[in-house]
Amino acid sequence: MNIIEVDKLAKYFTYKKGKPFRKKKVLSKAVDGVSFSIKQGEIFSLLGPNGAGKTTTIKMLATLLLPLSGRASVKGFDIVKNDHDVRRVLTAVLPGERTLFWKLNVRENLHYFGSLYGLKRSYVNEKYNELLKFFGIEDKRDTLVEKLSTGERQKVVLSRALLPDPEVVLLDEPTLGLDPVAAISLRQMIKKIAGKGKTILLTTHYMYEADELSSRVAIINKGKIVCLDHPSKLKQSLAAKKIVRITTNTWNDSINGRFIEKFNADAVDMHRRNEEFHVNFKCGRSLSMNDITDFLSENGVKASNMSLDEPSLEDVFIEKTGKSIEEEEVGSAG
Amino acid sequence: MQARYWLRPTFSVMLKEIRIVTRYRTWLLSTFIWPVLYPLTFYFIGLGLSGRTGQGLGNFERLANTSDFASFLILGNLVWMFININLWVGGMSLQRERLRGMFDTTWTLPVNKLSLVMGATFASLLLNFLPMVVSIAFYAALGVFKITGNIFNILATIFLIMPFLVGFLTLFAALTIRLRQANLTVQVVRSVLSIVCGLQFPLAILPKKISAISGYIPLTHFVDIIRGIIIHKHPLSYYTGSIVYIIVSGIVMMITGILAFRYFINNVRKRGLVAGY
Numbered sequence: 001m002n003i004i005e006v007d008k009l010a011k012y013f014t015y016k017k018g019k020p021f022r023k024k025k026v027l028s029k030a031v032d033g034v035s036f037s038i039k040q041g042e043i044f045s046l047l048g049p050n051g052a053g054k055t056t057t058i059k060m061l062a063t064l065l066l067p068l069s070g071r072a073s074v075k076g077f078d079i080v081k082n083d084h085d086v087r088r089v090l091t092a093v094l095p096g097e098r099t100l101f102w103k104l105n106v107r108e109n110l111h112y113f114g115s116l117y118g119l120k121r122s123y124v125n126e127k128y129n130e131l132l133k134f135f136g137i138e139d140k141r142d143t144l145v146e147k148l149s150t151g152e153r154q155k156v157v158l159s160r161a162l163l164p165d166p167e168v169v170l171l172d173e174p175t176l177g178l179d180p181v182a183a184i185s186l187r188q189m190i191k192k193i194a195g196k197g198k199t200i201l202l203t204t205h206y207m208y209e210a211d212e213l214s215s216r217v218a219i220i221n222k223g224k225i226v227c228l229d230h231p232s233k234l235k236q237s238l239a240a241k242k243i244v245r246i247t248t249n250t251w252n253d254s255i256n257g258r259f260i261e262k263f264n265a266d267a268v269d270m271h272r273r274n275e276e277f278h279v280n281f282k283c284g285r286s287l288s289m290n291d292i293t294d295f296l297s298e299n300g301v302k303a304s305n306m307s308l309d310e311p312s313l314e315d316v317f318i319e320k321t322g323k324s325i326e327e328e329e330v331g332s333a334g
Numbered sequence: 335m336q337a338r339y340w341l342r343p344t345f346s347v348m349l350k351e352i353r354i355v356t357r358y359r360t361w362l363l364s365t366f367i368w369p370v371l372y373p374l375t376f377y378f379i380g381l382g383l384s385g386r387t388g389q390g391l392g393n394f395e396r397l398a399n400t401s402d403f404a405s406f407l408i409l410g411n412l413v414w415m416f417i418n419i420n421l422w423v424g425g426m427s428l429q430r431e432r433l434r435g436m437f438d439t440t441w442t443l444p445v446n447k448l449s450l451v452m453g454a455t456f457a458s459l460l461l462n463f464l465p466m467v468v469s470i471a472f473y474a475a476l477g478v479f480k481i482t483g484n485i486f487n488i489l490a491t492i493f494l495i496m497p498f499l500v501g502f503l504t505l506f507a508a509l510t511i512r513l514r515q516a517n518l519t520v521q522v523v524r525s526v527l528s529i530v531c532g533l534q535f536p537l538a539i540l541p542k543k544i545s546a547i548s549g550y551i552p553l554t555h556f557v558d559i560i561r562g563i564i565i566h567k568h569p570l571s572y573y574t575g576s577i578v579y580i581i582v583s584g585i586v587m588m589i590t591g592i593l594a595f596r597y598f599i600n601n602v603r604k605r606g607l608v609a610g611y
Contacts (some may be wrong), residue, residue, distance in 0.1 A: 013606055059606075062442045066604045084335070087444040099439045103354045115346035116445040118338040 003168060003199050004038040004061065008070035010223075011056050030056040032223035033070060038216075040167070043190070043200045045210040047313065048220035049325045054203035055095075057220070058172050061201070062092040074168055088118075090168035091161040095176050099157050102146035106132070106156050109145060110163060117164040124163065131159040135189065151182035158189055162198075169193060171202045175209060187213060205325055207313040219317055226320040235311045240266070240282030243315055244292060247305035251277040255299050262295060263287055269324065276304065282315065340446035347453020348460070351427070355461060369469035373411040376534060377478060380407050398536035400565050404478040409564060410533040412466055413557045417527060419462045420455070420499065421520050425506035427454030429516045438608050447599055448592065451507040455500055483564035490570060491563065494577060495556045497584030504591030508598040514607060533557060552583045 011031040016023035031053040038044040046054040059065040061072060063083040071078065077085040093099070100109050107128065114124030132138040135155040145153060154174070161169055174190065175183040190213055194200055204210050210217045211231045218228040227234060244265070256267060256279070265281040272278070289308050296303055318324050355361050380403040384391045388401070395401040428450060431437040440450065473479035506523070510516040528534060530547055531554040537545050548554045555576035562568040570577065602608050 011606075056606075059438075059608075064438055064441055064603065064608045065606050066600070084339075084444055087442060090442075092439070092442040094439055094442075099435065101350065101354060101434070101436065103357045104350065108350075108353065112346050112350050113443070115342050116440065116443045118336070118343075118444055120338075 001040050002037040003040045004036075004044075004072070004074055004201065006034060006036050006057070006061070006070075006072040008033045008035055009057065009060060009067050009072050010034075010069045011053075011060060011065060012068050029223045031060070031067075034218075034220065034223070034225050035070075036218050036225060036228060038199060038201060040199055041194070041197050042215045043194050043202060043213050045214040045217045046201070046203045046220050047205065047207065047210040047217050047317070049205055052205075052220045053223040054205075054220055055172055056223075058092070058170050058201065058203050061086075062090065062094075062170055063087055064092075088164075089166060090170060091164060091166040092170040093157055093161050093172065093174060095173040100145045100153060100160070103144065105142050105144050106137070106148075106159075107141045109156065110160060113160045114163050119164055127163055127165070128159065131162055134192070135159055149182075150178060151185055154178065154182065154186055155189065158193065162193065162196075166198065168199045168201065171200060173203055173205070175204070175206065183209075207317070207325070211313050217313065219313070219320060221317075221321045227316065231313060234313065234316045238282070238311045238315060238319055239284060240311055240315065241286055242283045243309045243311050244281040244283060244287075245305075245307045245309070246279045246281075246292075246296075246301075246303050247276055248279075248296075248301050248303045249276050250301050251279060255301060258299065259295065263291070269318065280318075282311075282319075335446055339444055340449045343445045343449040344453040344456070347450055348457040351423075351454050351457035352461060355423075355457070365465050366468055369412075369415060369465040370472045372415060373408045373469060373473070376407045376411055377404055377473075380404065394536070397538040400561075402565050404473070405480065405565050406536075406561060407534065408469070408473050408479050409561050410535075410557060412469055413531075413553070413560065414524070414528055414533040415469070416462060416466060417499075417553070418520075418524050419465070420458050420503060421506065421524060423458035423461070424451070424455035424503040426510060426516045426520065427451055427458075428507045429510040429514075430454075432511075432514075441608050448504070448595055451504050451595070452500070454507075455503045458503075459496075459499075481564070483567060484569075487563045487570050488560065491556065491559050494580050495552065495584070498552045498580060498587045501584065501587030501589070501591035505587070505594045508591070508595040511602050512598045512607070527551070527553060530554070531557060552580045552587075555580055 009031055010029070010033050013028045013030055014025050015028060017026045018024050034053070034057060046057060048054050056065065060067050061074060061079060063079055063086050066080060073079065074086045075089045077089065079086050101112070104112065110128040111121070111124055114121070114128070129138065132141055135158060137152055137155050140148060140152060145156065148156065171190065175186050178186060187209065190200065190202070202210070202213060214231060216229060217231050217234060218225045220226070229237070251270070256270070259265060259281065260267060263281065263283045264285050265283045267279065267281055269280040270277065287308070292306065292308065314324065384394060384403055391401050391403065394403055398406055400406055428437065431440060431450070441447070470479065470481065474481050506519070509519060513519065529540075530544060531551055532540065532548060537548055537554070540548065555573070559573045559576055562573065563570070
């Protein structure tokens with residue numbers, strides 16, 4: 001059963017660009033007719049670079065934004081007509097450190113939000129103890145949020161999100177800005193939450209995060225969904241069986257051509273950074289590390305780094321959009 | 335909408351605001367210092383203009399209908415301070431949530447959004463009652479201000495102005511979410527009110543065109559009643575016309591505030607202005 005249905009949802013923004021007094025209105029298609037559905041109990045990821053339309057989509061579902069066209073529903077409630085009902089069945093964890101009141105302690109924060117969820121005080125008393133125990137921070141209940149570590153704060157934010165026992169949890173870039181240890185811990189928490197039968201819609205621009213957590217991933221770019229499936233199926237859909245990545249300071253078109261010919265490869269990407277060439281190839285046939293090292297020594301190439309991988313979601317993104325997420329982000333920033 | 339989405343949340347918002355404000359230790363200090371110092375400037379200006387023996391009081395008495403310039407100025411300043419603090423605390427409550435980074439998170443909850451403003455406004459009214467009491471007590475102790483009016487009548491007048499004030503703050507809060515800034519609005523509003531309502535000087539000195547507007551503002555009537563009760567010891571019945579005007583304009587302002595709030599919350603959702611600063 002689908003708990004979230006999104007049909008041709010679109011949101012455009014206009015902003016002014018140009019010199020003072022000569023500014024012109026520019027139309028930006030933040031979300032351009034996306035459609036997807038999410039089953040109950042599923043972890044579904046929207047994966048894409050910054051500015052792809054992930055956050056705009058999640059904000060429309062969280063009723064923070066009105067769509068321009070299309071429709072979406074959460075548990076059958078229309079996000080425009082029944083926005084109050086939508087807010088009752090889902091909770092949203094938005095990015096940023098300050099999604100709690102730092103001058104209140106953990107207990108006061110949870111009581112405050114419990115009240116804003118319309119929950120009874122007795123229920124909140126019982127539930128927050130259970131949640132703090134679940135996240136392993138029961139000893140922090142009387143600590144001011146400003147005194148907590150970033151990881152602990154994230155756990156309180158998740159406790160807040162789970163307080164009304166929602167059926168759907170929206171997580172917008174949950175690990176953004178966290179150190180690697182806190183990010184790993186948070187991903188484990190997300191799995192634990194999913195284990196409670198919650199439906200999770202996650203946005204991220206970290207490929208490995210989407211890969212590790214999601215039952216299905218929608219890759220979104222420039223406001224449109226470019227592909228949607230189980231992460232393994234998306235990777236299997238690629239023609240390439242192996243991805244070769246080489247970093248070296250000696251590379252040229254001639255060596256490139258020989259590599260392509262020998263390994264039946266496609267040069268996916270070749271760019272120069274810090275006086276080094278970074279070359280990626282998709283190979284249509286199986287090959288070993290020895291095959292590559294032999295080729296490099298035959299051609300007098302000294303590699304400072306080299307890898308032979310199974311295709312990743314990054315490769316799926318590159319195949320579908322023609323650019324890497326990093327390049328896409330640099331492009332949109334410019 | 336069910337009461338659980340607005341009644342207890344209003345109380346919770348109020349409690350939260352009071353907790354946060356009082357957790358800054360400097361709050362207590364500002365509660366005692368500002369209300370004492372601020373009207374003092376005006377008192378000394380009045381003293382300077384009237385002269386130590388009151389030889390310059392004639393003109394003031396003719397314009398303000400009282401020779402008690404200290405009570406006149408201190409009362410006007412207390413009302414100004416009250417409006418000023420409530421504009422910053424209650425009227426800017428949503429903008430403050432935005433700056434704290436809490437606005438969009440709170441928006442995704444099923445709570446009635448008006449509760450966020452109401453709760454903050456009530457907190458502001460409660461918190462700012464203490465500075466008013468401190469100020470009155472200080473000037474009464476100095477002997478420049480005599481608490482001689484009927485306390486019940488003073489409290490009743492304050493109670494009567496509340497619908498207007500709450501409606502006004504709701505309208506103001508709605509404007510801040512659309513404009514995404516509030517400082518300039520607060521500066522303009524408090525200055526205009528201070529001038530047009532004659533909070534710090536007799537209304538009679540204003541040009542006729544401006545003083546004609548004054549009569550339409552409930553706050554002018556409010557400060558006039560408060561001064562009348564305390565300085566002239568008038569009973570409330572003396573101000574029947576003004577009281578009716580305050581009540582009616584209060585109801586109109588409440589309705590306007592709520593309608594404007596509803597309009598602006600849809601407007602910011604459409605324009606994508608809920609988040610951001």
